[in-house]
Amino acid sequence: GSDGRVHLVYEVQLINGFPIAATVTGVEVLDADGGGVLASMDENGVTSAMSLLVGGAGPTDTLEPSTVGVLWMDVEFDDVRDIPERVEHRVTVSVPPGLPVPESITYDGAEADVDRTGPISIGPPLAGAGWMAVGSCCDGPHRRTAQPIDNSLWVAQRFAIDFNRLGDGNLLVGGDPTENADWFTYDQPVLAVADAEVVEVANDFQDQSLTAPRPVTIEEADGNHVILKLSDDVYAFYAHLRPGSVAVAVGDKVTTGQDIGRTGNSGSSTGPHLHFQLMNQPSALVADGLPYVFDEFVLTGDGPALDQLMALDPAVDAVPVDPSDEGVRKDELPMSKTVVEFEGA
Structure with a gap:
């Protein structure tokens, strides 16, 4: 881009299968082969980067029951050679207390190959x-x-x-x-x-x-x-x-x-x-x-x-x-x- 950075641009869908609202409190983008952290977002970063799939582009960090959110990803690099062959995502969500699951849950998933053909x-x-x-x-x-x-x-x-x-x-x-x-x-x-x-x-x-x-x-x-x-x-x-x-x-x-x-x-x-x-x-x-x-x-x-x-x-x-x-x-x-x-x- 004209900002001097290399941008890896893609989307990640998040589906809330809980019968209650879930809040996404953090996301890390990982090199799926090397395991290194390429980028990370706290709850404020998630709010800026996520919206509901249906219902407009307004920012949110919370998914109501049975809803789908989209993380509009823009991972920046200094050099195109720094972009990995594959990426994976580590997502942390919080749920209300009183459920038979931890209040904070972290999981890895959404592996994807990176198209490196360039613009x-x-x-x-x-x-x-x-x-x-x-x-x-x-x-x-x-x-x-x-x-x-x-x-x-x-x-x-x-x-x-x-x-x-x-x-x-x-x-x-x-x-x-x-x-x-x-x-x-x-x-x-x-x-x-x-x-x-x-x-x-x-x-x-x-x-x-x-x-x-x-x-x-x-x-x-x-x-x-x-x-x-x-x-x-x-x-x-x-x-x-x-x-x-x-x-x-x-x-x-x-x-x-x-x-x-x-x-x-x-x-x-x-x-x-x-x-x-x-x-x-x-x-x-x-x-x-x-x-x-x-x-x-x-x-x-x-x-x-x-x-x-x-x-x-x-x-x-x-x-x-x-x-x-x-x-x-x-x-x-x-x-x-x-x-x-x-x-x-």
Whole structure:
């Protein structure tokens, strides 16, 4: 990632089979072969990393009877060579007193092989400066979206990014914030990230109103969009494009950097942005999200947390950007809140 760290990102399901609530008080990630502790979480860390499988992404450390929780794991390393072949997990839970079991129970389990093939290097999906990566790796509203479809759980948005553009004076809007066209993000060229084949497009959905957004069906949720097949089991997904802007058709072959559409605010969207992700199947939901890096960009700084960003008046308040980590980056993923510049105008 652009933070200089190597991130091992995955999910662990915890099922409470007790007839009473159980609280997860600690988790350790172990090298399944060597036994060493790779990372650990106390109860506060568990609360931040866990949510219920169903019912939203709100943090919790407690599982009610017969419920399922998900630990959204992000284990950090200094070097990719430090990542083990397999991991195992040591989980400690507490239960109320008066039961015929200890009040604190620790067990080892959830062994898993680690996919060590590494991220896919691609070109940029946008051009120019001022692009803020919102909801990028390794936690946030995209990550915590496990979808139970066709008898499987899918996390297609595991590494998804919403790109929003900062314009003059680090403002989000250069005029009326109720008009899509006045947002600096709106109507910007969207680019193919690799030589690829177009396998799905939608181009006829209207932009959302910023004053009276309307509900959308599941068919319209992605808005105007493009799915590219980069290779077997690797697909790129671009969502919420401007109506009528998609410049490719199913079956077209595109080259890296080619214009394929324009940014917009269609579908399930609350403002102009580009939603981008890689996945292993040609579906925005029935797929697993794949890790990727951009071959080159300039990191210009770090922006505020999402709640702070949302509290700003987009036409009046400049988005604060800390430039202390600025510099050219190669084969890295912009982490959440980072502001980047891609090649091109």
